[in-house]
Amino acid sequence: MSEDLLFQNEIKEAVRSAYEHIDHGGGDPVADRLYTRDQLSRIPPGAIRWALGVGNPVVHAELQPGETVLDLGSGGGIDTILAAHEVGPTGRAIGVDLLPEMVERASANARR
Amino acid sequence: MPPRTRAGEHRPFGIKQAAIFPLFTDEVIKLMRELIPAERADAVAISVIAKGRKPA
Numbered sequence A: 001m002s003e004d005l006l007f008q009n010e011i012k013e014a015v016r017s018a019y020e021h022i023d024h025g026g027g028d029p030v031a032d033r034l035y036t037r038d039q040l041s042r043i044p045p046g047a048i049r050w051a052l053g054v055g056n057p058v059v060h061a062e063l064q065p066g067e068t069v070l071d072l073g074s075g076g077g078i079d080t081i082l083a084a085h086e087v088g089p090t091g092r093a094i095g096v097d098l099l100p101e102m103v104e105r106a107s108a109n110a111r112r
Numbered sequence B: 001m002p003p004r005t006r007a008g009e010h011r012p013f014g015i016k017q018a019a020i021f022p023l024f025t026d027e028v029i030k031l032m033r034e035l036i037p038a039e040r041a042d043a044v045a046i047s048v049i050a051k052g053r054k055p056a
Helices: A008-020 A028-034 A037-041 A045-049 A078-087 A100-111 B026-035
Strands: A068-072 A092-096 B005-013 B045-052
Touching (some): A045 A078
Antiparallel strands (some): B005 B045
């Protein structure tokens, strides 16, 4: 157990530092590669700009209205927002991220 | 009985795909091109989306 936790703080700091150094987004080509045109048409440009993931989980999740989704590492919010569209007003989509500035971006994008 | 977990997507990532991600700096991409053999350049990583459901 103690070996599993070894370097955990260092790893967290390395991840935090890597994402903090991205100050301009730049996720548009990432989003173009991973998401469908229909999905992107429903997303604010700010969430597309900060799409830094490596997959499109919502397209596989078969979400239903009323369900609750937890997006761990939600970044700019693209997957959280897409999930919110799927689960509708009776459901919930919750985004969680290590960086407060990402949470602020996602919140602003969700309000648009 | 349907499986409780299954893989929804396997998406290979090569150096070209890594280069579109802002996380990978030009220096890192240059290093990847120098160190990774050409035959491995198109799939240096694989993104997997897996689904699981709790049994009823």
